[in-house]
Amino acid sequence: MLKMRQLSKSIGKGTSESIAFNIIMKKNLLLVVLAMLLLTGCKQRQEVTEVIDLPRTEAPTEVVAAVDSFVNATQTRPVAPDSITLHSIMILKNGKVVFEKWFNGQSAEMPHPMFSVSKTFTATAVGLAIDEGKLNLNDSVVKFFPDKLPAKQSDNLKAMTVRDLLTMTCGHDVEPNSLSKDSIDWVQAFLAWPVVHKPGEYYLYNSVGTYMLSAIVQKVTGEKILDYLDTRLFQPLHINRPEWEESPQGINCGGWGLSLKTEDMAKMGQLFLQKGEWNGKQIVPAEWLKEMSSYQVPSAPSGTRFEDLEKAGLTKDNNEWVQGYGYQMWICRHNAFRADGFAGQYIMVFPERDAVLVLTTSSSLYQPYMDLIWEYLLPIL
Numbered sequence: 001m002l003k004m005r006q007l008s009k010s011i012g013k014g015t016s017e018s019i020a021f022n023i024i025m026k027k028n029l030l031l032v033v034l035a036m037l038l039l040t041g042c043k044q045r046q047e048v049t050e051v052i053d054l055p056r057t058e059a060p061t062e063v064v065a066a067v068d069s070f071v072n073a074t075q076t077r078p079v080a081p082d083s084i085t086l087h088s089i090m091i092l093k094n095g096k097v098v099f100e101k102w103f104n105g106q107s108a109e110m111p112h113p114m115f116s117v118s119k120t121f122t123a124t125a126v127g128l129a130i131d132e133g134k135l136n137l138n139d140s141v142v143k144f145f146p147d148k149l150p151a152k153q154s155d156n157l158k159a160m161t162v163r164d165l166l167t168m169t170c171g172h173d174v175e176p177n178s179l180s181k182d183s184i185d186w187v188q189a190f191l192a193w194p195v196v197h198k199p200g201e202y203y204l205y206n207s208v209g210t211y212m213l214s215a216i217v218q219k220v221t222g223e224k225i226l227d228y229l230d231t232r233l234f235q236p237l238h239i240n241r242p243e244w245e246e247s248p249q250g251i252n253c254g255g256w257g258l259s260l261k262t263e264d265m266a267k268m269g270q271l272f273l274q275k276g277e278w279n280g281k282q283i284v285p286a287e288w289l290k291e292m293s294s295y296q297v298p299s300a301p302s303g304t305r306f307e308d309l310e311k312a313g314l315t316k317d318n319n320e321w322v323q324g325y326g327y328q329m330w331i332c333r334h335n336a337f338r339a340d341g342f343a344g345q346y347i348m349v350f351p352e353r354d355a356v357l358v359l360t361t362s363s364s365l366y367q368p369y370m371d372l373i374w375e376y377l378l379p380i381l
Helices: 002-010 015-049 061-076 115-131 155-159 162-166 186-192 207-221 225-234 262-273 286-292 306-312 367-380
Strands: 084-093 096-102 258-260 330-332 336-341 345-350 355-363
Touching: 061 084, 061 096, 061 367, 084 262, 084 367, 096 262, 115 162, 115 207, 115 225, 115 258, 115 262, 115 286, 115 336, 115 345, 162 207, 186 207, 207 225, 258 262, 262 336, 262 345, 262 355, 355 367
Parallel strands: none
Antiparallel strands: 084 096, 084 355, 330 336, 336 345, 345 355
């Protein structure tokens, strides 16, 4: 503006010069106003992405008391060196948050590693791609990667389908464990791994199989599943774009590597309760979510061979990981189902109770921790 005034003095105070100066000043003022409006609009758009869709209600006295007892039990029941370190708890009832609390330095705004809870989001991406006609459950896995196949392909490898990957029944006798971030193409390594069993008949927990689902979605959509889900799932749920680890080939890990806030997890659980509908819009097909969360195949805990369950004394009466498996989700007792991640990351959905329970944890215990959930938290859901 100082330069403008100096320019005005240098060319005199004639009428034409004054008019020109006034026009210039008005244009500059208009630019300033437009810039302010743009900034305001950007701020408003930023605020929209931070909208919280889950209403709150005051926690009932019995809920607070039950959670306090649960927290105390997680601290006193484990015997060293076992431990349970809580990071967050959120309880939804009838679509409202009735309890939320963070522990041990965690906070509502801190994303937490999801570990295998990531798998549920990968399966959701698969369902959306199927709904868009980009792939089918019965598509063979080999058809997507003709340039990465081994020289000799077994009949079992040729028979492996997308559904087999979803249900952890791709036919491996041992989960592929040769991945190296330095030198190995993960898709190529998976396809070269021996497929000992007929696909669809032998359950083995297989995180690399979930990576293959991520690779397939990226292949058929042209987008990483993080980008693919961003517009179709995360934005509609008002989940700020999360982080998701990638392979050296630039493919989201699928079976692990996603980080989310506790409330983001709760929204996903509520989406299942609402059969894929959010704010009046169907964002995920209801039938797909039903298939994901329904019993598809018998299951066994990660690292346990199915034929060793009886020897280990694991039954449906005493273990949460033998209740059955859906599409990248576990079936629970008490007519529930869950997304489940290493060390105690849970999105637990109870359709008959219209309730969602979310926990983030660092725990060396599994079934004993689950038993505490049933003992203290189930009664108040």
